[in-house]
Amino acid sequence: xxxxxxxxxxxxxxxxxxxxxxxxxxxxxxxxxxxxxxxxxxxxxxxxxxxxxxxxxxxxxxxxxxxxxxxxxxxxxxxxxxxxxxxxxxxxxxxxxxxxxxxxxxxxxxxxxxxxxxxxxxxxxxxxxxxxxxxxxxxxxxxxxxxxxxxxxxxxxxxxxxxxxxxxxxxxxxxxxxxxxxxxxxxxxxxxxxxxxxxxxxxxxxxxxxxxxxxxxxxxxxxxxxxxxxxxxxxxxxxxxxxxxxxxxxxxxxxxxxxxxxxxxxxxxxxxxxxxxxxxxxxxxxxxxxxxxxxxxxxxxxxxxxxxxxxxxxxxxxxxxxxxxxxxx
Amino acid sequence: xxxxxxxxxxxxxxxxxxxxxxxxxxxxxxxxxxxxxxxxxxxxxxxxxxxxxxxxxxxxxxxxxxxxxxxxxxxxxxxxxxxxxxxxxxxxxxxxxxxxxxxxxxxxxxxxxxxxxxxxxxxxxxxxxxxxxxxxxxxxxxxxxxxxxxxxxxxxxxxxxxxxxxxxxxxxxxxxxxxxxxxxxxxxxxxxxxxxxxxxxxxxxxxxxxxxxxxxxxxxxxxxxxxxxxxxxxxxxxxxxxxxxxxxxxxxxxxxxxxxxxxxxxxxxxxxxxxxxxxxxxxxxxxxxxxxxxxxxxxxxxxxxxxxxxxxxxxxxxxxxxxxxxxxxxxxxxxxxxxxxxxxxxxxxxxx
Numbered sequence: 156x157x158x159x160x161x162x163x164x165x166x167x168x169x170x171x172x173x174x175x176x177x178x179x180x181x182x183x184x185x186x187x188x189x190x191x192x193x194x195x196x197x198x199x200x201x202x203x204x205x206x207x208x209x210x211x212x213x214x215x216x217x218x219x220x221x222x223x224x225x226x227x228x229x230x231x232x233x234x235x236x237x238x239x240x241x242x243x244x245x246x247x248x249x250x251x252x253x254x255x256x257x258x259x260x261x262x263x264x265x266x267x268x269x270x271x272x273x274x275x276x277x278x279x280x281x282x283x284x285x286x287x288x289x290x291x292x293x294x295x296x297x298x299x300x301x302x303x304x305x306x307x308x309x310x311x312x313x314x315x316x317x318x319x320x321x322x323x324x325x326x327x328x329x330x331x332x333x334x335x336x337x338x339x340x341x342x343x344x345x346x347x348x349x350x351x352x353x354x355x356x357x358x359x360x361x362x363x364x365x366x367x368x369x370x371x372x373x374x375x376x377x378x379x380x381x382x383x384x385x386x387x388x389x390x391x392x393x394x395x396x397x398x399x400x401x402x403x404x405x406x407x408x409x410x411x412x413x414x415x416x417x418x419x420x421x422x423x424x425x426x427x428x429x430x431x432x433x434x435x436x437x438x439x440x441x442x443x444x445x446x447x448x449x450x451x452x453x454x455x456x457x458x459x460x461x462x463x464x465x466x467x468x469x470x471x472x473x474x475x476x477x478x479x480x481x482x483x484x
Numbered sequence: 485x486x487x488x489x490x491x492x493x494x495x496x497x498x499x500x501x502x503x504x505x506x507x508x509x510x511x512x513x514x515x516x517x518x519x520x521x522x523x524x525x526x527x528x529x530x531x532x533x534x535x536x537x538x539x540x541x542x543x544x545x546x547x548x549x550x551x552x553x554x555x556x557x558x559x560x561x562x563x564x565x566x567x568x569x570x571x572x573x574x575x576x577x578x579x580x581x582x583x584x585x586x587x588x589x590x591x592x593x594x595x596x597x598x599x600x601x602x603x604x605x606x607x608x609x610x611x612x613x614x615x616x617x618x619x620x621x622x623x624x625x626x627x628x629x630x631x632x633x634x635x636x637x638x639x640x641x642x643x644x645x646x647x648x649x650x651x652x653x654x655x656x657x658x659x660x661x662x663x664x665x666x667x668x669x670x671x672x673x674x675x676x677x678x679x680x681x682x683x684x685x686x687x688x689x690x691x692x693x694x695x696x697x698x699x700x701x702x703x704x705x706x707x708x709x710x711x712x713x714x715x716x717x718x719x720x721x722x723x724x725x726x727x728x729x730x731x732x733x734x735x736x737x738x739x740x741x742x743x744x745x746x747x748x749x750x751x752x753x754x755x756x757x758x759x760x761x762x763x764x765x766x767x768x769x770x771x772x773x774x775x776x777x778x779x780x781x782x783x784x785x786x787x788x789x790x791x792x793x794x795x796x797x798x799x800x801x802x803x804x805x806x807x808x809x810x811x812x813x814x815x816x817x818x819x820x821x822x823x824x825x826x827x828x829x830x831x832x833x834x835x836x
Contacts, residue, residue, distance in 0.1 A: 206684070286515075310787075310790070313529070318524075327544050439682045447776055
């Protein structure tokens with residue numbers, strides 16, 4: 156340990172020796188009052204180039220066509236990309252739309268968001284309520300539920316792909332019960348079901364943690380008062396726990412929606428790129444495919460879809476911020 | 485109705501000393517069931533990754549990695565497979581010379597004499613515990629997984645280092661100075677938390693093309709360095725460092741950079757540690773952005789390489805699972821040793 160600290164100290168000394176003279180020269184030049192701008196500069200330059208500039212370009216791209224990457228070489232097409240995305244005989248039937256894949260992706264995403272949000276919220280809430288009880292080995296269980304959150308989506312996709320394989324463990328269990336084996340990921344219904352299962356498995360630990368923090372912030376004396384009044388457990392749950400957790404639940408709900416709309420990585424790996432067919436093709440995958448997969452290079456269409464998705468996410472985020480303020484106050 | 489009440493009671497009651505009721509049992513069932521649900525798919529993949537290629541698709545599969553045993557027998561050119569043979573009610577291990585229809589010619593491997601003819605329905609292959617280490621060594625040597633690994637380590641290490649320095653500098657400016665536009669800049673930085681990569685990935689790619697970093701590891705590293713969550717976390721922590729320390733240093737004529745590097749940065753160590761852990765996890769697991777930026781194999785990170793590999797060799801599960809497991813190891817170690825920091829970090833900032 157002492158050696159490690161010694162090494163860190165020497166590394167810090169080295170950086171100090173290298174950078175102190177030039178930075179101090181700057182300080183003499185612009186004065187102490189200018190130094191915060193110098194300290195902020197690297198961050199702001201990176202934000203400017205890689206966050207704010209892309210937002211501006213995205214909006215510009217959405218109004219241009221062609222397959223050129225440089226915006227100056229792209230013809231202006233006005234609202235053409237948006238018109239193309241939004242032209243539909245019936246929005247309920249993706250096949251009747253000019254960009255049928257876009258609407259397939261939208262409906263897939265909406266269904267996924269609905270089921271995933273409901274399932275994750277329920278599982279996370281039940282787990283948080285249980286972990287909030289005085290139960291043995293609480294730390295162990297909390298850690299256990301949290302573990303998948305840290306894994307990579309590719310790894311999770313592969314682990315589950317193997318688990319659901321024709322020769323996978325799930326089919327072994329089914330065989331023990333006398334059920335014939337099923338190739339889950341080649342079946343439209345099952346593959347959609349398991350995309351939700353994997354997503355809940357992946358993320359529920361994160362939301363459990365947030366809800367648990369909310370539960371632990373509820374003053375203990377409220378429960379003591381309820382016990383003195385001989386309140387029934389259901390009364391305690393509905394009159395104390397859930398109302399006081401309510402704002403937290405709403406924040407989690409919106410956070411879940413924001414993240415669910417952006418489903419891509421683990422579903423992409425699990426379903427071999429959105430299959431079977433387009434049963435699991437989601438919005439982000441549509442954008443990715445239009446812009447980067449194969450030789451489509453439809454950057455304008457992809458950007459128009461991004462802008463539409465960005466608007467939805469913006470509304471959700473603003474809702475979250477408003478609620479977040481309420482939780483604090 | 486009564487079932488309903490007890491289901492609710494199960495969430496709200498706290499255990500009274502010395503009494504175990506139905507709610508405790510249900511809680512335990514939920515927790516143990518959940519733990520199994522987390523562990524079983526991961527461990528199953530881990531066990532499978534140790535199985536030889538021929539065994540991995542056996543159905544129903546064995547739990548432990550096993551393989552048929554082959555043996556050199558005196559007088560035969562090729563190694564022979566070992567079988568359990570029951571002769572006269574006694575089971576022995578014998579080597580199979582050849583197989584004709586329902587009959588098999590077997591010899592005693594220790595003392596090979598004239599082969600005896602045995603009914604194949606009475607024999608079963610001898611299997612021993614075998615760990616297929618080649619599942620791990622082959623991809624590393626033959627399929628450039630070592631390169632993927634190196635790229636991932638490089639990206640993770642450099643990006644984390646830069647993330648810590650760049651965001652600590654910004655947090656220092658935003659927490660310890662009052663200057664024109666400080667509030668605006670803070671709000672501007674924090675507002676970028678709202679813009680997910682998925683919305684700006686197309687134009688962000690254009691920027692990467694513009695600065696000439698396509699198919700370059702730096703193109704993966706640099707756009708992720710400035711982190712609004714990082715600035716927020718470090719700033720909140722630095723606000724708790726007393727200004728008197730900084731004033732005292734100024735009286736001693738220390739330069740502003742020296743104050744940052746020698747006083748503020750060391751005192752921010754706990755928050756830096758939390759950010760470092762998150763940064764390592766983000767970069768190690770990152771997939772979509774490297775997938776867009778990197779196009780040639782020698783630049784792939786582990787996640788992109790794994791994805792490409794499973795697309796090309798979709799039947800080679802023994803290799804895929806071994807590499808999946810390999811990429812799981814660092815994250816699992818981080819989890820085992822630093823779990824406490826991660827969970828408090830999330831509870832404190834709501835970030836992931």
